[in-house]
Amino acid sequence: MASTTPAEPRRRDRRRARHEATKQEILDAAWQLLRADGLNGLSLRALAHAVDMEPQSLYTYFASKHAVYDHLFADGNRELLARFEPIEISDDPHEALRTIARLFVTFVAEDQARYELLFLRTIPDFEPSPESYAIAVEVFAKGHSVLTAAGLGDDADFDLWTALVAGLASQQLANDPGGDRYIRLIDDAVAMFAEHVLGKQAPKRDTNA
Amino acid sequence: MASTTPAEPRRRDRRRARHEATKQEILDAAWQLLRADGLNGLSLRALAHAVDMEPQSLYTYFASKHAVYDHLFADGNRELLARFEPIEISDDPHEALRTIARLFVTFVAEDQARYELLFLRTIPDFEPSPESYAIAVEVFAKGHSVLTAAGLGDDADFDLWTALVAGLASQQLANDPGGDRYIRLIDDAVAMFAEHVLGKQAPKRDTNA
DNA sequence: GTCTATAAATGGATAGAC
DNA sequence: GTCTATCCATTTATAGAC
Numbered sequence: 160m161a162s163t164t165p166a167e168p169r170r171r172d173r174r175r176a177r178h179e180a181t182k183q184e185i186l187d188a189a190w191q192l193l194r195a196d197g198l199n200g201l202s203l204r205a206l207a208h209a210v211d212m213e214p215q216s217l218y219t220y221f222a223s224k225h226a227v228y229d230h231l232f233a234d235g236n237r238e239l240l241a242r243f244e245p246i247e248i249s250d251d252p253h254e255a256l257r258t259i260a261r262l263f264v265t266f267v268a269e270d271q272a273r274y275e276l277l278f279l280r281t282i283p284d285f286e287p288s289p290e291s292y293a294i295a296v297e298v299f300a301k302g303h304s305v306l307t308a309a310g311l312g313d314d315a316d317f318d319l320w321t322a323l324v325a326g327l328a329s330q331q332l333a334n335d336p337g338g339d340r341y342i343r344l345i346d347d348a349v350a351m352f353a354e355h356v357l358g359k360q361a362p363k364r365d366t367n368a
Numbered sequence: 369m370a371s372t373t374p375a376e377p378r379r380r381d382r383r384r385a386r387h388e389a390t391k392q393e394i395l396d397a398a399w400q401l402l403r404a405d406g407l408n409g410l411s412l413r414a415l416a417h418a419v420d421m422e423p424q425s426l427y428t429y430f431a432s433k434h435a436v437y438d439h440l441f442a443d444g445n446r447e448l449l450a451r452f453e454p455i456e457i458s459d460d461p462h463e464a465l466r467t468i469a470r471l472f473v474t475f476v477a478e479d480q481a482r483y484e485l486l487f488l489r490t491i492p493d494f495e496p497s498p499e500s501y502a503i504a505v506e507v508f509a510k511g512h513s514v515l516t517a518a519g520l521g522d523d524a525d526f527d528l529w530t531a532l533v534a535g536l537a538s539q540q541l542a543n544d545p546g547g548d549r550y551i552r553l554i555d556d557a558v559a560m561f562a563e564h565v566l567g568k569q570a571p572k573r574d575t576n577a
Numbered sequence: 578g579t580c581t582a583t584a585a586a587t588g589g590a591t592a593g594a595c
Numbered sequence: 596g597t598c599t600a601t602c603c604a605t606t607t608a609t610a611g612a613c
Contacts, residue, residue: 178596199408200492203589215590216597224589271489278542280480281490283409318539319553319560326535330527333487344528351528355560387578412607424608425579433607 182220185210186230193231193272198281203227225285228276233291235277236298239266243301252309253353259305260324260349264342267328274332278325309357316356323348391429394419395439402440402481407490412436434494437485442500444486445507448475452510461518462562468514469533469558473551476537483541487534518566525565532557 188209192201203224207214221227242262249255267274275281277295287295306317327348331341397418401410412433416423430436451471458464476483484490486504496504515526536557540550 174596181596197490197492199490202587204587213598214588215599218590219596275488275490279484279488279490279538280542281406281408281484281488283406315553315556318550319557322535322539322550322553322557323532324535325539326531326533329488329538330531330534333489341527341531344524344531347524348528348531351560351564355563383578390578411605413605422580423606424581427608428578 178220181210182230185217185220186227186234189227189231190234190270190273193276194270198272198275201227228282228285229288229291232276232287233294235273236291236294239263239277239298240294240301242266243298243305248305248308252357253349255305255309256320256353257346257349259302260327260345263302263324264328264331264345267325268331268336268342271332271336274328311356319356320352323352387429390419391439394426394429395436395443398436398440399443399479399482402485403479407481407484410436437491437494438497438500441485441496442503444482445500445503448472448486449503449507449510451475452507452514457514457517461566462558464514464518465529465562466555466558468511469536469554472511472533473537473540473554476534477540477551480541480545483537520565528565529561532561 185206189201189206192205192209196205201224203217204214206227207217217227221230246258246262249258267278280286302321303317306320311317311320327341327344331338335341394415398410398415401414401418405414410433412426413423415436416426426436430439455467455471458467476487489495511530512526515529520526520529536550536553540547544550
């Protein structure tokens, strides 16, 4: 965050850039291992060897295993935030809800370990640092603002919304990983929610298979 | 499962009973530790000491750590099944849905570790044995039959139902453990679902705080 | 059925040479 | 910045005495 002092030699910039690049390389490898072995299956040894290092060398980049998790936590939240950026939020509330639901459920369904890390507390004794948590708060605020723009005033309605969307996502991961059994239900779920909360007559649901 | 041979001395029955009692004592201690340290925080050492044993003695009762998890998995599912037994399922579909939703969400919200064990796959390399899994299937079947009795015909509707209920439960655990922020939403959520799926005019929702 | 002893591996982490 | 060496705690699990 602190900007480089103008008088600082370029060599130092390069070194820092190299350092950051390696750090990111380690984090990328960590995501891969997480997907393969589960969130709690990660070991520093395996991580180090995945980037052709000895485990001890990781400590140049991360102070502890929890620090690695913390960076992954921030990483994942940043990724989710980035997915919100480019999308167009429709003026039609129902359409806006559908867009954001698809985005979120798809994101979660992609990666079970990431879901656990970002939204559950399944690692003993780990909790994100304030800096990392701030990004998660940003994500929440972004979602909340979109919902408000769609006409949701009540906090309870927002909670109902997150429950519905989180439920679809977690069931997709738990009962049909890699499939679309619950992803297929998104539009219907959103219609249900919109009918109930926005009080508008949404397009009647398809009764065809 | 095999019944005792009639000619078998009573002493053997007693010994078996004692064995089973100790086994259950260990499992009870395990639940406590799980609640304190998280599902992945369990160690056989801590478990043994919790019942005043040395870790090695546990192997008289369980062949491995995964075997302990497997028994806990069965235990948890039996408990959930037992909760279904005594309740009265109303003839009124909406009321029946409300009852079962409250039951399930309350059950899940009681214990984060149990939720992870029963419904998520967060322990590396663990999966329940066929015998234990059969109990989970029974739970599913029971829930499905109640929903069918309530007038739900479509499998997709059942999936939507489980997503909604699981979402409330998991959000309750993740965002307000020990509280009732999402539990309070159950009735409203059920009304929303009933309106949408049963197509009947459910009592209009309360707009009061 | 419980213990002691012990194995054999793995875990995260530090010190210091290069 | 990376390595070797090392530490120390912890883990799951087995063998055998009592």
